[in-house]
Amino acid sequence: AGDESNALRTPIVAVLGHVDHGKTTLLDKIRGSTVTEGEAGAITQHIGATAVPLETISEMAGSLVNPDDFDLPGLLYIDTPGHHSFSTLRSRGGALADIAVLVIDVNDGFQPQTLEAVDILKRTQTPFIVAANKVDTVPGWNPNEGEPIQQSIEQQSDRVEGDLNDRLYKIIGQLSDEGFSADMYWRVQNFQKNIGVVPVSAMTAEGVPDLLTVLMGLSQRYMKEEMAIDVQGPGAGTVLEVKDTQGFGTTVDAVLYDGTIRADDEIIVGGLNAPITTEVRALLQPRPLAEIRTEKQFEKVDEVSAAAGVKIAAPDLDDAMAGAPIRVVRNRNKDEVVAEVEKELAEIEVRTEEQGVIVKADTLGSLEAIASTLDESEIPIVRAEVGDVAPRDIRVAETAAEDKHKAILAFSVDILDDAEKLAKQEGVRIFEHDVIYRLIEEYEEHVEAIEQ
Numbered sequence: 001a002g003d004e005s006n007a008l009r010t011p012i013v014a015v016l017g018h019v020d021h022g023k024t025t026l027l028d029k030i031r032g033s034t035v036t037e038g039e040a041g042a043i044t045q046h047i048g049a050t051a052v053p054l055e056t057i058s059e060m061a062g063s064l065v066n067p068d069d070f071d072l073p074g075l076l077y078i079d080t081p082g083h084h085s086f087s088t089l090r091s092r093g094g095a096l097a098d099i100a101v102l103v104i105d106v107n108d109g110f111q112p113q114t115l116e117a118v119d120i121l122k123r124t125q126t127p128f129i130v131a132a133n134k135v136d137t138v139p140g141w142n143p144n145e146g147e148p149i150q151q152s153i154e155q156q157s158d159r160v161e162g163d164l165n166d167r168l169y170k171i172i173g174q175l176s177d178e179g180f181s182a183d184m185y186w187r188v189q190n191f192q193k194n195i196g197v198v199p200v201s202a203m204t205a206e207g208v209p210d211l212l213t214v215l216m217g218l219s220q221r222y223m224k225e226e227m228a229i230d231v232q233g234p235g236a237g238t239v240l241e242v243k244d245t246q247g248f249g250t251t252v253d254a255v256l257y258d259g260t261i262r263a264d265d266e267i268i269v270g271g272l273n274a275p276i277t278t279e280v281r282a283l284l285q286p287r288p289l290a291e292i293r294t295e296k297q298f299e300k301v302d303e304v305s306a307a308a309g310v311k312i313a314a315p316d317l318d319d320a321m322a323g324a325p326i327r328v329v330r331n332r333n334k335d336e337v338v339a340e341v342e343k344e345l346a347e348i349e350v351r352t353e354e355q356g357v358i359v360k361a362d363t364l365g366s367l368e369a370i371a372s373t374l375d376e377s378e379i380p381i382v383r384a385e386v387g388d389v390a391p392r393d394i395r396v397a398e399t400a401a402e403d404k405h406k407a408i409l410a411f412s413v414d415i416l417d418d419a420e421k422l423a424k425q426e427g428v429r430i431f432e433h434d435v436i437y438r439l440i441e442e443y444e445e446h447v448e449a450i451e452q
């Protein structure tokens, strides 16, 4: 980092879509790794980040990309779970993802989290392309490892090509139902106006050259001005995960989306109760092409430039919140930076009422997502927090005037033993689910039952 050619910020590409549609496998193909195989039940549970350098992109894209055409350093890919938490990434710091890849299984088409993803992209006005994945599963497909997709399609029988087209046009139709005009990427002139659909296989890498080319082209063409902003200023980022790292105690995995962070910087991190002021003890960076989520080997570095995944070791990080902002103070007024973090946290504070249910969630992003879904269903919230379900939550819930509000909606958090016992005693119901809409459905069914 630091030389002239790196003066542009690395664009951030979020990969999103319905569970099992192949997001992690697609990234595995791009980075030459096997993260999917190591995942519990092959399900992604957290957000990840991987830096892919320009050389790797041009190697994979082959003749489609001429590295001389690009002066971006590469792309930072953010892998997301089926649905949960992507909104965390988006809502922190304005626009964390510069562009997105919406992965859709060609056989499955639009599914609930595909729609959820499209809604997020609409709301945040993030330009995106569609990776129509798993083309190799079209019956009779003749695989052509790593080839550009049009070349591979030419080598399919008319029947297979027809079958693929049926599936692709169905997806294009579904995009149109959502208000997006889409077409096969090779027919798209203006990627800001029209959504390009890239048929790919994360298994055989067919179409991966095309996907990388379109992404580089998009970032280079439309993002260059945004990428040039303040690359050397004090850094801004978002906490992805708070976790123990051997030899360093509690650390945070973060995405730095702006500026730089140095090994001697003072930082402000959004915490459970108040912003945490602390000093960086070590900056640990995953190797290029390594997923921060699964990487074991980290290199200790003096400075990291945006956009990048970085593990930050510092004292007092126990109360740091996933989804919360991180700011480097450096030569700015500390109080102002603290105020900035407070302001950002306040923006994501959920609107609460005098009466309502309690919501506990694992990250700020999921908390926001649940709150907005509850709002749509006109279910009021009395308290919303990141963290495990504790006895004091039960104490609040039991005072509710109406039985239907003696309820706690717990998303991907633990229920402390004392809390569980107390809830039984006091007649407080705890609903647990790790899919947002299921959590709310279960609560609604409960309300229906008690109101009959």
Ligand code: GTP
Pocket (backbone or CB within 6 Å): 017, 018, 019, 020, 021, 022, 023, 024, 025, 026, 036, 042, 043, 044, 045, 080, 081, 082, 083, 133, 134, 135, 136, 137, 200, 201, 202, 203, 204
């Ligand atoms: P979540 O992270 O849980 O949302 O899923 P994901 O979108 O990351 O899906 P993942 O990459 O874990 O893939 C799900 C399954 O689909 C795995 O068994 C993959 O091997 C398989 N798969 C992914 N892409 C392809 C593809 O292009 N072709 C075929 N045949 N299988 C694929």
Ligand code: MG
Pocket (backbone or CB within 6 Å): 023, 024, 025, 042, 043, 044, 080, 081, 082
């Ligand atoms: Mg995954």
